[in-house]
Amino acid sequence: MANVKFIVQPGGRIHGRIRVPGDKSISHRSIMLGAISEGTTTVTGFLEGADALATLQAFKDMGVQIEGPDKGNVTIHGVGLRGLKKPEKPMDMGNSGTSTRLLAGILAGQDFDCELVGDASLSKRPMKRVTDPLAMMGAKIETAEGGTLPMKICGHGQTLKAIDYVLPMASAQVKSCVLLAGLYAQGKTCAEEPAPTRDHTERMLNGFGYEVVSTRLDNSRTRACLQGGGSLKARHIDVPSDISSAAFFMVAAAVSEGSDLVIEHVGMNPTRTGVIDILKLMGANIVLENAHEVGGEPVADVHIRYAPLQGIEIPESLVPLAIDEFPVLFVAAASATGQTVLSGAEELRVKESDRIQVMADALQAVGIDAVPTPDGMVINGGQQSPQAAEIQSHHDHRISMAMTVAGLNAVSEVVIDDCANVNTSFPTFVSLMNEVGMQIESKQEA
Template structure:
């Protein structure tokens, strides 16, 4: 490990108590910048997630001539340039660790009148991009990748895009959003059919910006003859970030946590459904709607979890929460079985293998499978975990210490700032005995 890394050291035991508001939803924050930049007028955003991934999206649009003020305490002001007002960036657009930025921007930039290049860090440069580049090419886009289909992505100004109908082989909100954004610039209608429901923030936000979207069943269609009209956006707290405290409160003795203003978009609530199947004590309170997105306060108390077979229809609705759900499974009585989650192998890390390896280090029987995992609940010990630079792995194993018999040391945690700035401080405030160590090899 290099000396500029961050590691977590978490002492065993303790509990979580109190009220908290976790940072803003990453998916909505990304899209607020993208659509705000392409809108006509001024878009004002509150609750924006000031994390590295979302800042990468913001900096990309600044490099294309969009004037953006902030972020300051979650407030951002975007002076939209319209659908055809972006300017050619002078340099490649560096997107850090953000797969959402790269995949969505690839679609958006495929329809521009200038060339562009998208790059990322070592982790992002290993992630598969053919899932977006291949359907974009069928629309007429000119996109070059490495021989293995990874970044950097070189996007050429071509002869124009044409609308297509695309049946996604694997449910993916990023692929769907990429093609819808490209469809803003195509000739004719673009339709995307998904094999299972995925998060629908792009469709909701397009409608919020007054752009017509046609949703029928499992298919969403868009025509290139609308315009985006600036609006105000209040970003709810990210349910993916809240999930760490949900599981922590469920597994810690005497825990009682209320998470405020959490987004409960029905395409994102799989974590709630799965934890309820495991007999977690969860209450959804004060449900309301803010800017087209449903939000609520979520109260979680300590409970006796049981192992379950996770229904495959819930997998796309909880795809980002499985690292911490595996920790819940490790603390549950009996066996938890996950299938249909091949997508986890091509996230920031191979989350199936990395979580299985870590759980085994902590004394848990975790058997990885090609598309999931079998976890038999047991007694967690302490140990040293390599998070492989994956923010969700690092935070998941931090919560595992609440039930561990010894301290847990987690390496390579700097990327936690890509989605959850202030995680260590908030976790400590809520009762987790966690310390961040900079530049030390554990």
């Protein structure tokens, strides 16, 4: 893959009215559940990024007829729970942890053997967190030493048994994997979490007519259960704009003086809005407008105007609700007056990169006082403007985009290396940022 650099010129006032691409989590699930439902599912607003396309290709490889994507429109001719076919070769998940972990749950219930592979980054990410509960259900799965890809899933018709699984960590991907395997299991499968995480899988299963019962056990723990052996009925899905993608624009507007931006049709799932809650605690001027619901998912327009930010101690209860947004929230903290402290976020160390260490290194490179801790970071913000630097993204799209936003308030040019990975989640990122007032050049090198 050719190296792509983002060259960011400082300054700019963020303004306008935009719509960011569709939600990646919902795009993945629309393909998965549409493929194993009965009937024809139509999707609008599908995210045409590399991650969601890896999911789409996997189901094509298993014999599902899928038309599109064409300008966000996809038609999926479902084959039912038992209609998938053995793929002819290993299925390449690219950089997508969501594709891999959720698909493992569905594949554990099939009667054929298959193999999942991925790129260099994905091949380092931990998979025991899904293979352990799947093994408890009776699945036969082999991974590389250390519990990483490649992952071989052996079908041969063994019947999965339902389990009541208590997750050791708050992870929507692990919860979803267990529930999707539960579709193929005998009995009632439950997944209990130590803290709430995104509930797109539960909402969408209910939308496809497959009942999932979700219960709040106490202030933190949640539990989701379903009975095996039912069926899913096809439906239409309108994918809201991705709040994780919108977060880069929220922070850009929050930290640049004179900014006034509206981001339309953003998914407001309560398990995903931690980024808004945290920015508001820091003093950001954010108003939600035009709130309504599409396909069981709440959406709203996010109107954000510049306001001075203050450093805060981030409540641990909000950490799982903003786990993907912390790279750009660190940038907000760098622009805030005073100290911001994040703890309870050790999950960030096993994302596409070690996002705690990589963001600390990147912020330090531009002159910000950022100190990594085992489970978070301490940032002393507002002391000086970021200085010129060349930043390494470590193959991580969210690092590339977060440090692009950091370039807004720099004293001179900031260069981010290895940004081809941004295509995994947000192919139009640079053009949309330039449209609202940033000055970014995307430069491809052989």
